[in-house]
Amino acid sequence: MSIWEYANPKKFMETSAIALPWAAAATAACLVAGLVWGFFFTPDDYKQGSTVKIIYLHVPAALMAINAWLMMLAASLIWLVRRHHVSALAAKAAGPVGLTFTLIALVTGAVWGQPMWGTWWAWDPRLTSFLILALFYLGYIALWQAVENPDTAADLTSVLCIVGSVFAVLSRYAVNFWNQGLHQGATLSLDKEENISDVFYFPLLLCIGGFVLMFLTLVLLRTRTEIRVRRVQALLARERMA
Amino acid sequence: MDLTVTDLACARGGVTVLSRVSFRLGAGRALILRGPNGIGKTTLLRTVAGLQPPVAGMVSMSPEAVAYAAHADGLKATLTVAENLSFWAAIYGTTDTAAAMARMNLAALADRQAQNLSAGQKRRLGLARLLVTGRPLWVLDEPTVSLDAASVALFGAAVRDHLAAGGAALMATHIDLGLDEAEVLDLSPFRAEAPVAQAEDDPFAGVTA
Amino acid sequence: MDLTVTDLACARGGVTVLSRVSFRLGAGRALILRGPNGIGKTTLLRTVAGLQPPVAGMVSMSPEAVAYAAHADGLKATLTVAENLSFWAAIYGTTDTAAAMARMNLAALADRQAQNLSAGQKRRLGLARLLVTGRPLWVLDEPTVSLDAASVALFGAAVRDHLAAGGAALMATHIDLGLDEAEVLDLSPFRAEAPVAQAEDDPFAGVTA
Amino acid sequence: MLPDLGKYALPVLTAYGASLGLILAIVLLTLWRGTRVRRLLRDVEQRQGRTDV
Amino acid sequence: MIALLIRDLRLALRAGGGFGLGLAFFLLVAVLVPLGVGPESATLAKIAPGILWVGALLACLLSLDRIFALDYEDGSLDLLATAPIPLEGVVAVKAAAHWIVTGLPLTLISPLLALLLNLPPAGYGWLLASLALGTPALSVIGTFGAALTVGLKRGGLLLSLLVLPLYVPTLVFGAEAVRRGAEGMSVATPLLLLAGITAGVAALLPFASAAAVRINLR
Amino acid sequence: MIALLIRDLRLALRAGGGFGLGLAFFLLVAVLVPLGVGPESATLAKIAPGILWVGALLACLLSLDRIFALDYEDGSLDLLATAPIPLEGVVAVKAAAHWIVTGLPLTLISPLLALLLNLPPAGYGWLLASLALGTPALSVIGTFGAALTVGLKRGGLLLSLLVLPLYVPTLVFGAEAVRRGAEGMSVATPLLLLAGITAGVAALLPFASAAAVRINLR
């Protein structure tokens, strides 16, 4: 039995129906635990004060915003190569979720920036590339909405996703050209010296896990909906023919 | 060089409109498609011309052999008649635009911009394009719309010459084309039923609420 | 309520194409204009509809009494059939779109966007618009293009009802409209000559090197 | 109940409020559309009498 | 007439309308300018009022040719011209629809873009006020330009050239109001002048526009 | 293929083509920005590279939807798709025609507009060079966006939204090259990167564009 069997819509519906409640429960558990821990039971940072609590939303959202795009890229490739409908619909389902994460990262970042850097917005490379990522998401979602024929839409958005990924990387390099920016570098590196202290680290990990699970749950849910939409369309088309 | 259409089903807007259409069109023959408005003539012609994939069945001829003329004429309003025509001639790698213009009685209008033509004159120009494609199978969607009796006769003569030269023509129309020798295929019997069979092709079959 | 056209001359692209056209069209009557492609039927109809001024002569009826239907249908591709029709009904201050849709056999398509109609279905919608204008004189340019026999009959019935209700209809066409009771006017005799007489109106007459 | 957020109370609370709001929005949107489509599919199935698979 | 407004708005909202086209363009300008000019916030703050107003103006300008062109092409304008409503009314409604589709959303979103461009906070209110007062004038003037060029094949280019000089006073007063507002100076004079332009233009130009449409249809 | 290029250029030159539309828009931006921002020449000089590049980009963006839309509407694109030339070629020719009509004249006129915006004289050469290197990329990327949206009714808006993020790297490197040039710094890196983008994009994107057109015509 190959993994591709789950690409059959019917099979996918059956499997996902079993997986969904567990995923939802795990999401709720991780997220609530992580956020409550982070918000109520971590000390303030000596430099950043209580604003450090924003990290529990900001970092997971930023990570997942990028990962959601990567997942869309993979799903698009699978659709173009193997033409599994579930794959295309999963990419479609992930779009708005990714956009939401991008917006969360942007908003929390902006709110954080006001006390830390004295400005809501600066044209820092990382911030700028996130704004561009948001635009990519918007364009991708809009293209899905605009095309009537679902298979055509899947094809076009897949092509856009691939070309867009290349340009997203290029943009990142382009804006890096300006300056190093205000934003700090990666804190979650393996390098022990640079790592943040454990007090912040564990709740952060929990939150990241929560966001990953939330992404999974939402995408599953939305993919199921998209599959049902396609079924409705097929049935309605048949009805009109009669 | 025959066109064989086998068990063709074609769809528009996701709805299969025609199914199980089969016919054969030999060199030197013309076939006229008839059927009420909305039966799917345009859809069928586009499928044969390779502009959209069939839902099922097959078309024997590659789109490379087809010259397609749609409801829209593909004319550029600001180019003159001669310019419009020689552009298409260049695309198809032929050169004899003068003959085509003469055949469709456009010589006097050669330097007129297409936007200043009357409806019938535009249509004549659209038909003249067929003559410069040099392709064997003409696929024509209501070719004589807006044409007067004299122009319909011109068109009839052009089609006859094309057939005599070993070409073939597949046409949809509601009115008389003045081509008595053409066979007629009524599409009404091929209207797609609510297809139980389609469930097999439907990747989403079996999905329930 | 009669349309009297007296010694009308009309021009397109600065060239007078028809001159000295005169006819009378009484209430309850229909007049069909015939003539080869490019003679100036469209130009004449636009002049009668008040869309362009005559070069000479006059049209007795004010454009307020005219419902004009051109080669183009004036449909909005993204509006549904019902929306397209009720917009025009609102503009003309009438309300009965349901009846118009029923007459033109559009009821089943009411919620379809205009871009998803076949050529003939679009035309039917264009004709249904006439029914909601409530205007006495219909000026129609090739109204039955792309229509199948059944739709032509629908159109014929609609025109007859319009005439019976005291309306009038002026139509240009190359094909049979199925209206045997209509009078026919051939425009060929009115083709504008190289106009020596026109020099009188020409404000630049008499200017020489 | 709330921990002492010091002078940064406003930004921290805004960040949490906005983020949770956005998350709630996408979740509700997903669920709403899900139930609607589900109902639609059920209606269509009933109308067609489940003649086919 | 209301039917026409509703239809135009509906067309704009449906796919194909170009609702949001102006908005998107405005956004575009606000994102691209910093990318081009570079990230220094002092420079950006300084040019923000001007750039925002230029962006709003260009966004309006872009959508002008759709005001009549689509109706002209599919024959609706012919039919509207022979319909029992005054052409002045048609023109005014078209201008209003254009404003609702372009000027209004643009005004509402402007504070967000001001953020991107680092406009000093004191300028936010004045930016909103000046755009709310000024964009109707842009729509009405633009409709006049569109009316002059209905049916011309070179429409787009000509339209921009015709309308540009007519837009200059609105632009200058609008940007000046925001700049003064951002620097904490008095903004009464430019705002009043802006309001004057809008009122005058809305009262008089529809007649000129209707005449232009009539001439072009002939 | 040459015939197609000639036809497209001829269409652009005839009334109705939109030749000069991009140029006019570029001019517009260069005139409006000083009007909006105010006349201080130091500020203007500072933002000139960015504004000129943003103007060029917007000018390109505006004419994108004509690349395929006109041919789609009148049925020519269907005919071209069934014609005996590869669709990749058609797409490449369309991009080339767009560049000749938009990017090339824009590049040539840019020094004049640089004058209006007080660009330091050292930057003139680099402005020309960067535009000459960068505008082909804009045309090719734009053709890709246009191909994605052929036949869509919401074309215009969607097109801008899709193309905007794709334009970012070109814009940043282009403007950066001019800015460095104007300040007398080394411009080699951004110019090289710009050339790299153009080359890569011209070699690869036509395939994606042709695929998109094919999908859309289906």
Ligand code: HEM
């Ligand atoms: C709108 C503004 C902002 C955006 C779009 C943004 C975006 C991002 C992104 C994309 C990451 C990367 C995650 C990764 O690669 O690992 C990140 C991480 C982070 N950001 Fe922000 N940020 C913004 C503002 C801020 C501000 C104002 C601060 C605090 C002063 C901040 C602190 C952090 C920290 C501490 C991390 C974790 C770094 C890491 O683990 O890699 N950010 N942000």
Ligand SMILES: Nc1ncnc2c1ncn2[C@@H]1O[C@H](COP(=O)(O)OP(=O)(O)OP(=O)(O)O)[C@@H](O)[C@H]1O
């Ligand atoms: N999106 C859609 N959904 C459902 N049906 C559609 C859609 N688009 C088109 N159709 C229908 O497909 C059918 C086939 O249209 P087609 O243009 O092929 O007809 P036709 O035979 O050429 O008609 P005509 O003689 O009027 O030109 C029509 O009945 C049309 O209404």
Ligand SMILES: Nc1ncnc2c1ncn2[C@@H]1O[C@H](COP(=O)(O)OP(=O)(O)OP(=O)(O)O)[C@@H](O)[C@H]1O
């Ligand atoms: N700019 C122009 N210069 C010269 N002649 C022109 C110009 N524009 C149009 N014409 C001519 O005017 C004539 C009248 O056109 P019109 O559209 O009225 O013809 P019609 O009778 O409606 O023809 P059809 O039956 O083909 O629709 C045509 O012969 C046309 O070629």
Ligand SMILES: [Mg+2]
């Ligand atoms: Mg048809």
Ligand SMILES: [Mg+2]
């Ligand atoms: Mg005519």
